[in-house]
Amino acid sequence: QSALTQPASVSGSPGQSITISCTGTSSDVGGYNYVSWYQQHPGKAPKLMIYDVSNRPSGVSNRFSGSKSGNTASLTISGLQAEDEADYYCSSYTSSSPPFGGGTKLTVL
Amino acid sequence: EVQLVESGGGLVKPGGSLRLSCAASGFTFSSYSMNWVRQAPGKGLEWVSSISSSSSYIYYADSLKGRFTISRDNAKNSLYLQMNSLRAEDTAVYYCARPRTAGTIFDAFDIWGQGTMVTVSS
Numbered sequence: 001q002s003a004l005t006q007p008a009s010v011s012g013s014p015g016q017s018i019t020i021s022c023t024g025t026s027s028d029v030g031g032y033n034y035v036s037w038y039q040q041h042p043g044k045a046p047k048l049m050i051y052d053v054s055n056r057p058s059g060v061s062n063r064f065s066g067s068k069s070g071n072t073a074s075l076t077i078s079g080l081q082a083e084d085e086a087d088y089y090c091s092s093y094t095s096s097s098p099p100f101g102g103g104t105k106l107t108v109l
Numbered sequence: 110e111v112q113l114v115e116s117g118g119g120l121v122k123p124g125g126s127l128r129l130s131c132a133a134s135g136f137t138f139s140s141y142s143m144n145w146v147r148q149a150p151g152k153g154l155e156w157v158s159s160i161s162s163s164s165s166y167i168y169y170a171d172s173l174k175g176r177f178t179i180s181r182d183n184a185k186n187s188l189y190l191q192m193n194s195l196r197a198e199d200t201a202v203y204y205c206a207r208p209r210t211a212g213t214i215f216d217a218f219d220i221w222g223q224g225t226m227v228t229v230s231s
Contacts, residue, residue: 034215036217038154038218045204045221045223046218046221048218048219051216051219089153091154091218093215096168097156097159097168098144098156098159098215099156100146100154100156102153103153
């Protein structure tokens with residue numbers, strides 16, 4: 001049940017686009033189209049932003065998009081806004097558990 | 110309104126026990142599997158355990174080594190986590206989370222509670 005690998009931090013200026021990667025194996029990210037992404041602001045519960053690799057729940061801005069290639073999934077945020085500053089976590093389906101990535105802190109400069 | 114409310118957290122000594130509860134409302138609780146996810150202070154999210162809608166299937170993180178037990182009472186719309194032999198490394202905010210789709214076990218979690226803090230310290 002190894003955690004998925006994410007960069008510890010990324011940053012960008014308002015209006016720019018950033019991408020956060022999430023690397024797993026063929027047993028999780030690469031084996032299923034069930035990658036999800038969560039946003040978490042300090043002291044708050046996580047919020048689902050992307051599910052099934054590239055689908056957005058109702059109410060989530062279309063500035064958020066997801067993709068996958070092989071064992072690596074990606075979350076792209078376009079048109080960065082100050083309120084996007086938060087921690088982001090990926091997760092994937094496996095046959096016995098839903099591992100999370102270690103999390104990426106996004107700083108909006 | 111779809112809602113999950115955790116309770117039961119607190120300060121406990123190493124080796125002690127604690128039972129967490131999660132009260133669900135606003136949806137058909139008995140149709141959904143449920144999950145516990147924890148987050149140690151300043152750390153990332155860690156999946157703890159999952160239970161199917163009828164309690165037929167139960168899964169735990171390997172790191173728990175049989176110390177935790179997940180259960181549910183569909184008549185009371187409630188999820189539980191019995192934690193025994195607690196260690197300092199179990200100190201975390203514990204969240205209950207609902208999957209997006211009824212009937213699935215490891216779907217994306219679209220509903221989260223506010224979390225309950227568990228502190229294990231002497």
